[in-house]
Amino acid sequence: MKSFPQAAAREAAGPLLVKLRERxxxxxxxxxxxxxxxxxxxxxxxxxxxxxxxxxLDGKLLWRGIPSWDELQEKIDGSL
Known part of the structure; x- marks a missing residue:
């Protein structure tokens, strides 16, 4: 995966997307x-x-890069 830029970030986003769907x-x-x-x-x-x-979220930039689950959840809960 060395030739694929941002591979690690995209792989790290996967579990966050699963948690978003679950929550x-x-x-x-x-x-x-x-x-x-x-x-x-x-x-x-x-x-x-x-x-x-x-x-x-809702037309507002929440985050760039990969946040921790707690940080992402806090921002989403604060916006909902």
Whole structure:
């Protein structure tokens, strides 16, 4: 995986996405945007999404990179 940039960050996001589904179920919609895809151009520009994972809730930037579960949960609970 050395040739794949941000591989470790993307692998670390997986368990967080599973926990999001377990905790919030269908009340939180999760979308994954690939910055190489032009379909999401306006969201990519709006939130300045590059290669690192970026967490957005209700049109507000929550986090860049990989937070701990507790940090992510606190931000989401504070926004809901």
């Amino acid at each position: 919030y179920g269908d009340s939180v919609e999760v979308n994954i945007y690939d910055p190489r895809c032009c379909i999401w151009f306006f969201d990519l520009v709006r939130f300045n999404i590059r290669a690192e994972p970026t967490w957005v």
